[in-house]
Amino acid sequence: MLRWLFRIALAVVGVLVVYVGVTFVQVWLASRNDDAQKASAIVVMGAAQWNGVPSPVLKGRLDHAADLYRQGMAPLIVVTGGKQAGDRTTQGMSGYQYLREQGVPEEAIKVEVAGTNSFEELSASALILEQAGVGSDVVIVTDPYHALRVAEIAEEVGMHPHVSPTNASSGPRQLARETVAVSLGRIMGYRRLAGFT
Secondary structure, three states, rough: OOHHHHHHHHHHHHHHHHHEEEEEEEHHHHHOOOOOOOOEEEEEEOOOOOOOOHHHHHHHHHHHHHHHHOOOOOOOEEEEOOOOOOOOOOHHHHHHHHHHHHOOOHHHHOOOOOOOOHHHHHHHHHHHHHHHHOEEEEEOOHHHHHHHHHHHHHHOOOEEEEOOOOOOOOOHHHHHHHHHHHHHHHHOOOHHHHHHH
């Protein structure tokens, strides 16, 4: 009996190792793929801002989104992200102000200001686009390591995503963290996972 239990446990561990390993490869491959194409909107994932000044990470995402907009990839940009403790403004509003300074017209920008994680930002963005009567084909701009997870979350909330990562680097720690998040999200659902983070 103990021998059978040991074999079963070993098999379960083996399956988990293979599952996580395959997921890591998928996260890594997604981080290297730019799927930008014509869409209804560009969605910019939130990142830190300092009293209205985008952090380098957020600035990189906004610059990339502005470039895609100028290339005619989509007629609309949705900037996302709420406040962290002590912030005077939201990531979304910082993104809005920055894009306006870069010459993107006000009517071409929608702002999401309540999301505190990727699921909330994308879920709210899907609602914003639906209320605006805009299609669900979107180009999502984020950092490379984040590409697979945001694509899968976007699909879960009813979008048809094409991810266009920035040219930021993705280190082993970031890829490993995303591998864990994607592995868990696929099992329990990203909505439920967001409730734990």
